[in-house]
Amino acid sequence: MAAPRLDTDEVILVPKMFSPPTLEQEVVNRYKHLRLHGLKVDPQSFSATYEDESKFDDDVWLSRIHNPVGKTFAAVTDSNTQSEASTTETLVKTNGANDALQRLLRKEWVGIVTLLGPGVFSRPNEGVATGLNQPSEVFIQNNQYQIPTTTSELGDLSGAHLVYLVVGMFVSPSGRRRGHGQRLMEATIAAATEEVRALEGSKVSITVQVESGNLRAQRLYERVGFKVVDEAVVIENRQGAKSSVVCLELEIDLSA
Structure with missing residues (x-):
């Protein structure tokens, strides 16, 4: 039986445009990290392989987020890593991100x-x-x-x-x-x-x-x-x- 839903758990649509654009790389890093993690720990669930996608440069990852016929969703939760959360919090505050983007960057990505x-x-x-x-x-x-x-x-x-x-x-x-x-x-x-x-x-x-x-x-x-x-x-x-x-x-x- 699944655990009760927590208020800190939510699903957010990953934006294709970023305001300010300086936060784009942070989103790419999170998407890339979780995707590669999935290919490594759950290879049977994908038609692609970790060996192939680990060689992609950031332009390829960014093109997936920008895909005009694709919508990517991230499941996020409060991060358990305080040092990482503090670093991201500083990044978000410095750049004045909108609310959805703030939540994407402040929380831990656990699903896509x-x-x-x-x-x-x-x-x-x-x-x-x-x-x-x-x-x-x-x-x-x-x-x-x-x-x-x-x-x-x-x-x-x-x-x-x-x-x-x-x-x-x-x-x-x-x-x-x-x-x-x-x-x-x-x-x-x-x-x-x-x-x-x-x-x-x-x-x-x-x-x-x-x-x-x-x-x-x-x-x-x-x-x-x-x-x-x-x-x-x-x-x-x-x-x-x-x-x-x-x-x-x-x-x-x-x-x-």
């Missing part, structure tokens, strides 16, 4: 997740996009993930069935069993739903792929409403290695 999209599964009077059988296939073609285009390139989305992909989900072992994973997923679901409403879409699907055998992650997604739609999806990474994953989806009808 990224929401990519939207992609179009179907449009009114056009039906389902050619060759697609289910929403998850918007992002998987020829056994590889496809990067979605920006909403400005998708045209009129009124009445469309839009799809999002959850990637990079990780909660540090030290932060587990405190509800961080569920709060991260609730934040992505809320963000996708809010955006589709703003775009006047009729339906939103959120899809995620889990390594076969990763029952802990699968249970988390099912707990917030996801359902298994395919138990044998083959994904090929950049190096050509293939793995079998379970595909889960959550569908929300906004037309009612």
Whole structure:
């Protein structure tokens, strides 16, 4: 049973623009540190590897935060390291950061997740996009993930069935069993739903792929409403290695 939620625990959307910009490097460092930590301690949960991503320079990490079709969320809690907290507190005060950015920098990052999209599964009077059988296939073609285009390139989305992909989900072992994973997923679901409403879409699907055998992650997604739609999806990474994953989806009808 998860521990009771603490007021110090929250999920914050990582900004793409920083005011002042001098704090950008601090955010990049925190994102990079937690991502690499995840690749090292939980390699089976990712299609990427620690060996590859540990070689990335800061421009690559920054490009992920700036991704125009991505929203990254961080689960944060009060830091247990007083010396680190004091140093960050001085940095934040000196730069006069806004409230959300202050909380991102003052607290310890214990989890991250990224929401990519939207992609179009179907449009009114056009039906389902050619060759697609289910929403998850918007992002998987020829056994590889496809990067979605920006909403400005998708045209009129009124009445469309839009799809999002959850990637990079990780909660540090030290932060587990405190509800961080569920709060991260609730934040992505809320963000996708809010955006589709703003775009006047009729339906939103959120899809995620889990390594076969990763029952802990699968249970988390099912707990917030996801359902298994395919138990044998083959994904090929950049190096050509293939793995079998379970595909889960959550569908929300906004037309009612």
